[in-house]
Amino acid sequence: MEILHATAIADVASARERLLLTAHRLFYRHGIRATGIDRIISEAGVAKVTFYRHFPGKSDLISAYLESRHERWIAWFSDALRRHGDDPEALIAALGEWFGQPDFRGCAFINGVGEMGAELPDIVAIARRHKQAMLTIIMRLLKPGKGRKQLAESIALAVDGAIVRAQYEANPRDALPPLRRALKALVRS
Amino acid sequence: MEILHATAIADVASARERLLLTAHRLFYRHGIRATGIDRIISEAGVAKVTFYRHFPGKSDLISAYLESRHERWIAWFSDALRRHGDDPEALIAALGEWFGQPDFRGCAFINGVGEMGAELPDIVAIARRHKQAMLTIIMRLLKPGKGRKQLAESIALAVDGAIVRAQYEANPRDALPPLRRALKALVRS
DNA sequence: TTATCAGTAGACAGATCTGTCTACACACAA
DNA sequence: TTGTGTGTAGACAGATCTGTCTACTGATAA
Numbered sequence: 129m130e131i132l133h134a135t136a137i138a139d140v141a142s143a144r145e146r147l148l149l150t151a152h153r154l155f156y157r158h159g160i161r162a163t164g165i166d167r168i169i170s171e172a173g174v175a176k177v178t179f180y181r182h183f184p185g186k187s188d189l190i191s192a193y194l195e196s197r198h199e200r201w202i203a204w205f206s207d208a209l210r211r212h213g214d215d216p217e218a219l220i221a222a223l224g225e226w227f228g229q230p231d232f233r234g235c236a237f238i239n240g241v242g243e244m245g246a247e248l249p250d251i252v253a254i255a256r257r258h259k260q261a262m263l264t265i266i267m268r269l270l271k272p273g274k275g276r277k278q279l280a281e282s283i284a285l286a287v288d289g290a291i292v293r294a295q296y297e298a299n300p301r302d303a304l305p306p307l308r309r310a311l312k313a314l315v316r317s
Numbered sequence: 318m319e320i321l322h323a324t325a326i327a328d329v330a331s332a333r334e335r336l337l338l339t340a341h342r343l344f345y346r347h348g349i350r351a352t353g354i355d356r357i358i359s360e361a362g363v364a365k366v367t368f369y370r371h372f373p374g375k376s377d378l379i380s381a382y383l384e385s386r387h388e389r390w391i392a393w394f395s396d397a398l399r400r401h402g403d404d405p406e407a408l409i410a411a412l413g414e415w416f417g418q419p420d421f422r423g424c425a426f427i428n429g430v431g432e433m434g435a436e437l438p439d440i441v442a443i444a445r446r447h448k449q450a451m452l453t454i455i456m457r458l459l460k461p462g463k464g465r466k467q468l469a470e471s472i473a474l475a476v477d478g479a480i481v482r483a484q485y486e487a488n489p490r491d492a493l494p495p496l497r498r499a500l501k502a503l504v505r506s
Numbered sequence: 507t508t509a510t511c512a513g514t515a516g517a518c519a520g521a522t523c524t525g526t527c528t529a530c531a532c533a534c535a536a
Numbered sequence: 537t538t539g540t541g542t543g544t545a546g547a548c549a550g551a552t553c554t555g556t557c558t559a560c561t562g563a564t565a566a
Contacts, residue, residue, distance in 0.1 A: 143513070159432050161350040164553060175514050180555070239431035241485045242423060243348050255485045281495040282475075282502070289478030296430045296444045306470040310499060313471070313506035317498075332543070353523060364544050369525070 144182045146172040151193045156236055160190055160243055187248060190240075194254045197236045202261050209269065216269050216283070216315050220308050223290060227300035234295035238288065259284065270315075279314060286310040333371045335361040340382045345425055349379055349432055376437060379429075383443045386425045391450050398458065405458050405472070405504050409497050412479060416489035423484035427477070448473070459504075468503060475499040 150172040154163040165186055169179050183189045208225055212218035226232060233239070237255035245252045266287070267280040290307040294300035339361035343352040354375055358368050372378045397414055401407035415421060422428070426444035434441045455476070456469040479496040483489035 158435060159350070161348070161432075162436065165555085166553080176516085176555085177557085178513060181512080186554070233435065234431060238427075238481055238485070242428035242431040243350075245485070246347060246422065247351065252485055256487075259482075259485065278495070278498060282499040285478035285482055285492070285495045286471075286475050286499060287478070288481045289474035289476070292427050292477045292481055293448075293474055296426070296434070296441055296448065298445075303474070306467070306474045309467060309506075310471040310475060310503060313502040314499060317502035317505070354525085355523080365525085365546085366527085367543060370542080375524070 143172070143174045143178050147174055147179060147182060147189070148192060148196055151189050152197060155190070155193050156197070156233055156239075157231065160240065165189075187250070190244075190248065191250050191254065194236065194240060194251065194258075198254065198258045198261070201236075201258070202265070205262065206265055209265065214269060216311055217308075218269065219266070219283070219287065219311065220304055223287070223294075223307070224301060224304055227294045227303065232294070232300055235288070235291045238292065259288075262287070279317075282314050283311060286314070332361070332363045332367050336363055336368060336371060336378070337381060337385055340378050341386060344379070344382050345386070345422055345428075346420065349429065354378075376439070379433075379437065380439050380443065383425065383429060383440065383447075387443060387447045387450070390425075390447070391454070394451065395454055398454065403458060405500055406497075407458065408455070408472070408476065408500065409493055412476070412483075412496070413490060413493055416483045416492065421483070421489055424477070424480045427481065448477075451476070468506075471503050472500060475503070 147168060151163070151168050154168060154171070165176075165179065168189075169176055179189075183192065204226075205222065208222035209218045212221040237251075237258045240251045241255050245255075263280055263284045266283050267276060270276050270279055270283075286307055290303040293303040293306075297303060336357060340352070340357050343357060343360070354365075354368065357378075358365055368378075372381065393415075394411065397411035398407045401410040426440075426447045429440045430444050434444075452469055452473045455473050456465060459465050459468055459472075475496055479492040482492040482495075486492060
């Protein structure tokens, strides 16, 4: 996840990409409604007309933001789990990496649904796809067998809980011990 | 929770109470930033001056909303658990009640932190107090003994996960079976 | 060379936001 | 009777929001 925000936006050639990167940073940090188009185009160094030539409206930018966030997050998640051994315990290590990021602000999809889910149903649809993909990846960490999917669903539930808790806790990593305990109890069950 | 929104706002005597009830309904349903003062005062049937006489600014109304939400939710939660037997399984039944409400839109505190936590630190502080109170109530469902608090923390984590999942799932109650499984594994552990 | 594409700056419209202000009404207690 | 407290309606200021518009620039391909 850090790779994304470390990208120097000025170096990115296309205006569309600069808009997307800037929107990603601002939407995630300050929230979607709190971030105006004017600020995005100003920080992306792009003209207003150019923005509206690439995105018919703000909603389209929001969707594009979430789509790109989805791809990046899933790629990071798979990679982090692989680096940490591709077993259930790797979940703790991977999430620990994420929670330790200085710009960690929780799950973009949970936040998006909470903020605008009632107004923009697209956000809910993308969030569902995202969580489905997360579930599939978690499932691959488990031994095949009956009830693997149900087990993965309970683990995914706990992971969502940990992400949310990491967001309101003073020290995000305080969410890890309760998650580890839930994980161990579930895997043994 | 339904009791709250069933209250006929016009019947409430004081302007302050009408403002709080209306803010509660609109903030919870549409989000905090999406809800303007003008709409709140108009739907509460209150003059603008009256609003600003009771609340110095919108932030104060937001805090008051969350404080009142906190009290109401905790009262409902204790009561629902008692009605369902005051054991860990009662959690499923109680949450099932909540998730089944037509106006269910997740946890007001998780949503608030996600939407404005970075801008209004008060929201994070209230959210922490709220989740601490939830933890204490969950702890009372468990047999005393070593590790009861840690167990309660893992259960609370799973509960937060279930609340979040119920919010983005098409059928909120789909979050209950994975929660039940996590709960059983944890209580047995 | 000329059309097309992707870009720039910045004014503008119209809505909506928070917060302030004036002027008035009514109940009630000292 | 005279404050005081609580309420009303609604205009206003100033900022900010999304989205449109005009007019210009430079590169590149037919």
